[in-house]
Amino acid sequence: MCDDLDLLGYDFVLPNNLIATTPIIPKENARLLIYHDGKITHTTFHRLFDYIPQDYLIVLNDTKVINAQLFVNKLSLESLHKTRPHEMQTLQDYILPTKREILYHKWLSNNLHLVQIKGKAKLYDIFVLRWNNIDVFIQVLDIKNDGYKLVSFFTLHDIAAVREIALCKSHTDIFSHVDILSQSQVLSVLQACGNIPLPPYMKRTSTEKDSKDYQSIFARHDGSVAAPTASLHFSESMFKVLKEKYDHAFVTLHVGAGTFKPVTSQNILNHKIHSESCLIKEQEIKKILNAEKLLCVGTTSMRSVEWLIREDLTQLNGDIMGENTIFLHPLNPPKKVHALLTNFHLPKSSLLMLVSSMIGRKETLRIYQEVIENKYRFYSYGDGMLII
Numbered sequence: 001m002c003d004d005l006d007l008l009g010y011d012f013v014l015p016n017n018l019i020a021t022t023p024i025i026p027k028e029n030a031r032l033l034i035y036h037d038g039k040i041t042h043t044t045f046h047r048l049f050d051y052i053p054q055d056y057l058i059v060l061n062d063t064k065v066i067n068a069q070l071f072v073n074k075l076s077l078e079s080l081h082k083t084r085p086h087e088m089q090t091l092q093d094y095i096l097p098t099k100r101e102i103l104y105h106k107w108l109s110n111n112l113h114l115v116q117i118k119g120k121a122k123l124y125d126i127f128v129l130r131w132n133n134i135d136v137f138i139q140v141l142d143i144k145n146d147g148y149k150l151v152s153f154f155t156l157h158d159i160a161a162v163r164e165i166a167l168c169k170s171h172t173d174i175f176s177h178v179d180i181l182s183q184s185q186v187l188s189v190l191q192a193c194g195n196i197p198l199p200p201y202m203k204r205t206s207t208e209k210d211s212k213d214y215q216s217i218f219a220r221h222d223g224s225v226a227a228p229t230a231s232l233h234f235s236e237s238m239f240k241v242l243k244e245k246y247d248h249a250f251v252t253l254h255v256g257a258g259t260f261k262p263v264t265s266q267n268i269l270n271h272k273i274h275s276e277s278c279l280i281k282e283q284e285i286k287k288i289l290n291a292e293k294l295l296c297v298g299t300t301s302m303r304s305v306e307w308l309i310r311e312d313l314t315q316l317n318g319d320i321m322g323e324n325t326i327f328l329h330p331l332n333p334p335k336k337v338h339a340l341l342t343n344f345h346l347p348k349s350s351l352l353m354l355v356s357s358m359i360g361r362k363e364t365l366r367i368y369q370e371v372i373e374n375k376y377r378f379y380s381y382g383d384g385m386l387i388i
Contacts, residue, residue: 004330004361007266011347012368020377021202023213027235031376031383035359035367042374045233048341049241051386056339057291058248061228061300063255064219066187067194068104069206072127072138073097075162091128091135091162100127102138103197104190105148105225105256106277107183112141112150116257121149126165131189136181139165153186154178187222197225199260199380201346214380223254223277229343229380230298249287251304252279253324262348268329273350278304278324285320288336289313295339295388299351302337303328309336329353330361339388344371344378358387 002009024030028046036051043051052058074096101118108114117127117140127138134155142150156162156178165178181189196206196214206214216231217239234242242248258274265271280288288294288305296302307324327350328334340358345351356364367385376383 004356005267005269007263007268007348009361010263010268010349010352010356010365012365012372014347014372014378018372018375018378018382019201020379020381020383021204023232023381024377024383027233028238030233033367033371033376033383033385035385035387038363040367040370045238045384048233048238048386049245051388052246052295052339053293054245056246056293056295057287058242058246058295058297059288059301059305060216060218060231060248060250060297061253061304062216062218062220062250063224063228063252063300064222065196065215065224065227065255066104066222067190067196068225069195069197070102070104070129070190070193071099071195072102072129074100075126075128075137077124077126094162095128102127103225103257104186104194106223106254107186108150110182111152111180113153113186115149115151116147117149126162129189129193131193136189137162137165137178152178153181153189155181197257199226201260201379202381218250220250221252221254221279223252225257226255226259227380228253228255228298228300230341230384232380233341233384234297247287247291249284249291250281251284251288251301251308253277253300253304255300259351260346260349262346263350263353264348268353269331271327271350273325273327275323275325276300276303277322278307279319279321280304280308281319282316285313285316293338294336295341296337297341299340299342299345299354302334302340302354305336306334327353328357330356333357339386341384341386343380343382343384344368344376346379355387 030045032043032045034041034051076094079094103116105114125140129136137154138151140149196210198206214227254277256274256276263271303326307326
C-alpha cells in the first residue's frame with residue numbers, strides 16, 4: 001500500500017488523447033473544475049470569478065517565455081585541428097551539416113550560461129549560428145553531473161582564431177581570443193534566432209501562433225523556458241475584470257525545464273528539486289504578507305509565495321531575490337497560500353505533489369480520476385482546476 005512518501009503513490013494512467021497540444025479558443029471556454037470543501041463542480045473559465053470571494057489577494061507570475069530553443073551547427077574540431085593557420089579560408093569548410101538543438105536555461109555569470117544540448121556534446125565543442133550577419137559561437141566550457149552544459153557565447157574578429165580556440169584547454173585561453181556576448185546580447189540572439197520552447201510532451205515544433213498562445217497577457221520579464229500555464233487562461237477581458245474586482249500582486253519566477261522532469265526517487269524526500277530564479281518586489285511582498293486570504297494563479301506563484309515566507313524577513317528592506325528550490329508535498333504543506341488555480345499535471349511530478357500538499361494525495365488522485373473520466377484536457381494548453 002502506497003503512502004505519501006512513496007513515488008508510486010503519485011502515479012496514474014493518462015490516455016494520450018487527453019494531452020492538449022493546442023489551446024482552447026476563446027480562452028474562457030476552457031473547462032474548469034472547482035474543488036471546495038470536498039465537493040467537485042464542473043464549469044468553465046467564463047465563470048471563474050463566481051467562485052472567488054472578493055477578499056482574496058490574487059498572486060500572478062509575470063515572467064515572460066524567451067525563445068530558448070536554438071538550432072545550431074557544430075564545428076568539426078577534427079578538421080580545425082588539422083588545418084594550419086594560413087590554410088583557413090571560410091568557416092563553411094568546418095561546419096557540419098546536421099542541425100543540433102540547444103535549449104537555453106539561464107545566465108549564470110558574465111561569461112557562462114546554462115543550457116541543454118540534444119545529442120552528444122563534449123567539453124570544448126563549438127557550435128555556430130548566424131545573427132545579424134555575424135557568426136555567433138557557443139562553446140562548452142563545463143559539463144555538470146546532471147548533463148547540463150555551461151557555455152559561453154562569443155564572436156570573433158578573425159576567422160583564423162577559431163582554430164586557436166579549438167586548441168585551447170582552459171577558460172582563460174579561450175576568452176583571450178574572443179569578444180564575449182553580454183547577457184542582453186545573448187537574449188537578443190535568442191529573440192532573433194530562437195523558437196518558443198514548447199514542452200516535450202506536445203511532440204511538435206512551435207509555430208508563430210505559439211509565440212502568442214504560449215505567453216500570458218501580463219508577461220513582462222524575460223527569463224522562462226516554459227510558461228506559467230495557469231496564467232494562459234486569462235484573456236484581456238478576464239484580466240480586466242480581475243484587476244477591477246480584486247487586489248492583486250505580481251511575483252517573478254523564471255520557469256526552468258526542470259519543471260517537466262518527473263521525480264525518480266522512490267522516496268520523494270530524496271528528490272532534488274530544480275532551482276529557479278525568483279524576484280519579488282518590496283511593495284508586492286507587503287501585499288502578500290498582509291493578505292489574510294491568498295489565491296495563487298499557478299504553481300510557480302505558489303512556490304514563490306511559500307519560498308518568500310520561509311525566508312528570514314526580520315531584516316527585510318527592499319526586494320527579495322534568489323534561487324527558489326522549495327519542494328511542496330504532503331509533508332511540507334503551504335503555510336500561506338489558501339487557494340490555487342492550476343492546470344492538470346504529469347504523473348509522478350513535483351507539481352502533482354504540490355497539489356497534494358494542499359488537499360492530500362488521495363484526494364488529488366480521486367479528483368484526477370474524475371477529470372480523466374470526464375475527458376478534461378491535460379498540461380500546458382489544457383483545462384484547469386480551482387482549489388478554494
